Amino acid sequence: MREVERFSKKREGGILRSCGLALKWITSLLSVSDDICGIPSNQPRFIFSRIIGGEEAVPYSWPWQVSVQISDEHVCGGAVLAREWVVTAAHFLLNNKIEINFKRSVKQYIIHPSFNKTTMDSDIALLQLAEPLEFNPYVGPVCLPAKEEAVQPSRVCVVTGWGAHEAVPILVLDTCQSYYINLPSKVTQRMICAGFPLEEGKDSCTGDSGGPLVCPSEDNSGFYTLHGITSWGLGCGEKSYPGVYTNVGVFVDWIKHITSENLISSKCIIIPFFIAFLVLMNVFLTAALLLCFSGLGGGREV
Structure with missing residues (x-):
């Protein structure tokens, strides 16, 4: 015994x-590492099929995707950079004129001083959240590129909206400039073009403004870097008019200066299916995952 x-x-x-x-x-x-960014908890899949011509995203594919909503309506996209910072397009903030309510739901928003609402040059803005997000595999930051880092033409990147995504090739800037040569808005060095100019039906579109254009790491390590912010274009999926995006690499120094370079947060524990909502009055900023195929409202600047 x-x-x-x-x-x-x-x-x-x-x-x-x-x-x-x-x-x-x-x-x-x-736990989420202090140094981790740009990693989807579920690797996305693509069947070239909206956004315009895109496909519904795998849940949790893009944990940095943000929906900015007014009166429960999606009006603009964005991307999480840090626990208190979201990057989006500047033209959305000007067009919607929601300074009072917006400041109450977000501590402050900062439009790039060089933004030109006529030419859409330097179309970038930062939102500082009133309360920090908690990072986990379902909500997390995207990686920033190195200063002036250029994404090479023909590289295939991903544009995401609120519920859909599309793989799009980066275009040679000179070629893209030729498509828009007769329009008031010109394609500048502070922009990136991506899409299928010889085809119809594949492009970022209504409601995708401010959303991210991310590129996978070239070593296939699974990291994604934010190279573009959905800015403008002629129509949606129109032949000969590819999507135009703010070139994030040009603005890295400005972003780090504004955010005090605090772009990676401390560790936190997973909360399964976590969705962070910042709600005040009738303005919503939702940092969540692409759980619904609802990127049909709002409007990309044309």
């Missing part, structure tokens, strides 16, 4: 030790 008792105690201790080690392992998996 004593041998059995000793064996039981030994076995019990072993089980407890094993559980303790397992708990440490599980806890390590449930």
Whole structure:
């Protein structure tokens, strides 16, 4: 009997030790590293099929995707850079004239000083949230490019909206400039063009303004970097008129200056299916995942 008792105690201790080690392992998996950005918890899949011509996104594919909503209506996209910072398009803030309510739901918004609402040059703005987000595999920041980092033509990147995404190739800037040469808005070095100018039906469109254009790492490590912000174009999916995006690499110094370079937050624990809502009066800023195929409202600047 004593041998059995000793064996039981030994076995019990072993089980407890094993559980303790397992708990440490599980806890390590449930934490978000201080240095992690640009990693989807579910790798996206693509069947070239809206956004215009895009397909519904896999849930949790793009944890930095933000929907800016007024009176429960999606009007603009954005991308999470840090726990208190979201980047979006400047023209949305000017067009909607929601300074009072918007400041109450967000601590402040900052439009780039060089933004030109006529030419759409420097179409970028930062939103500082009134309350910080909690990062986990379902809500997290996208990576910023290096200063002046250029994304090479023909590289395939991804434009995301609120519920849909589309893989689009980066275009040679000179070629893109030729498509818009007769329009008031000119394509400048502070812009990126992406899409299928020889085809119809594949493009970012209504409601996608301010949303991210992200490019996967070239070493296939699974990281995504924010290279573009959906800005303007002629129509949606029109032949010979590709989508035009703010070139984020040009504005990295400005972004870091405004955010004090605090672009990665501290660790936090996973909350499954977490959706962060900042709500005040009739203005909503939702940092969540692409759970619904609802990117049909609002409007990209044309």
